[in-house]
Amino acid sequence: MLVAIEPKAPDILSPIRHRAEVMANRRVATETWWLELDSPEIAGRAEWGQFVMIGFGLEHLAPPFLPRPFSVAWRAEDGRIGLLVRAFGVGSRRLAELRAGEHVLLLGPLGRPFRLEPGSRVVCVAGGVGLAPFLFLAGDARRQAFDVDLLYGELTADKVFDAGLIEELTGGPPIVWTEDGSLGRRGRVTEGLSVEGRVTVLACGPTPMLRALAGRAAREGFDLQVSVEEHMGCGVGTCQGCVVLGADGRWKKACTQGPVFYASELTWSPS
Numbered sequence: 049m050l051v052a053i054e055p056k057a058p059d060i061l062s063p064i065r066h067r068a069e070v071m072a073n074r075r076v077a078t079e080t081w082w083l084e085l086d087s088p089e090i091a092g093r094a095e096w097g098q099f100v101m102i103g104f105g106l107e108h109l110a111p112p113f114l115p116r117p118f119s120v121a122w123r124a125e126d127g128r129i130g131l132l133v134r135a136f137g138v139g140s141r142r143l144a145e146l147r148a149g150e151h152v153l154l155l156g157p158l159g160r161p162f163r164l165e166p167g168s169r170v171v172c173v174a175g176g177v178g179l180a181p182f183l184f185l186a187g188d189a190r191r192q193a194f195d196v197d198l199l200y201g202e203l204t205a206d207k208v209f210d211a212g213l214i215e216e217l218t219g220g221p222p223i224v225w226t227e228d229g230s231l232g233r234r235g236r237v238t239e240g241l242s243v244e245g246r247v248t249v250l251a252c253g254p255t256p257m258l259r260a261l262a263g264r265a266a267r268e269g270f271d272l273q274v275s276v277e278e279h280m281g282c283g284v285g286t287c288q289g290c291v292v293l294g295a296d297g298r299w300k301k302a303c304t305q306g307p308v309f310y311a312s313e314l315t316w317s318p319s
């Protein structure tokens with residue numbers, strides 16, 4: 049069993065780069081894998097919502113040649129980090145095929161993390177593998193005596209990450225939504241959001257979900273933090289591949305100024 053450790057202050061200026069051993073990799077839902085890597089330094093420093101860039105090294109002469117960003121979904125006392133990987137492209141499929149004992153190149157922890165307001169209720173809205181940062185956050189926050197609701201939506205039941213393991217990692221059951229009603233409540237996970245009293249609302253998932261929540265936050269006047277999933281080439285502010293348009297009309301780099309933003313900091317174009 050993975051045992052959580054308490055977070056330390058983030059240090060986004062000096063990420064750690066190293067070759068990490070794969071400790072375990074198993075399929076946990078349709079096209080979805082739970083990957084554990086040996087990375088004591090990243091495990092010791094990662095904050096909620098931060099990510100790692102994972103590369104494979106050029107010696108294999110096989111794509112992808114650029115690293116890919118993945119949220120730190122868990123970190124354990126024994127120095128492992130856990131990642132929740134949905135495989136659909138060349139890089140994520142290679143991650144799905146990894147076996148214990150193989151190695152990847154890691155850079156991290158990177159990016160601006162989620163922040164919790166002391167004394168508030170925490171509501172996490174997760175769409176698909178947007179669940180990843182909240183496995184880590186919800187467990188820590190509950191241990192720090194925050195009242196946490198974890199709303200988790202998928203299209204269909206076969207894509208839902210093991211609810212028992214979610215409960216083990218986060219200390220409470222998720223509220224599961226599926227769009228076809230094949231598991232949990234029927235509909236979109238955003239329908240489950242109720243904002244009453246002092247609440248910190250955090251969201252991670254596909255852009256249409258974040259856009260819908262941002263519209264609601266603007267109409268109803270609550271603060272919303274979102275983690276955006278942009279394409280990233282470097283993860284450290286060099287390639288400009290990850291820019292999003294700020295509400296002030298300036299481009300922001302999702303890798304260094306995000307991936308977590310207040311929704312009010314960004315421009316949300318119509319879908």
Ligand SMILES: Cc1cc2nc3c(=O)[nH]c(=O)nc-3n(C[C@H](O)[C@H](O)[C@H](O)COP(=O)(O)OP(=O)(O)OC[C@H]3O[C@@H](n4cnc5c(N)ncnc54)[C@H](O)[C@@H]3O)c2cc1C
Nearest residue numbers: 116117118119132133134137138139140177180277278307
């Ligand atoms: C900060 C951050 C954290 C992330 N955390 C996770 C995580 O925990 N688990 C997880 O499964 N994924 C996560 N992602 C997404 C993950 O990085 C992409 O799925 C991955 O880079 C895809 O690489 P690939 O080589 O498999 O796909 P590619 O072969 O590069 O792409 C396949 C197809 O998908 C499209 N595509 C690729 N990436 C994206 C994207 N981000 N948004 C929209 N379309 C895209 C491409 O245009 C292409 O059409 C995260 C992304 C970011 C920015």
Ligand code: FES
Nearest residue numbers: 283285287288303
């Ligand atoms: S990923 Fe290269 S600048 Fe953000």
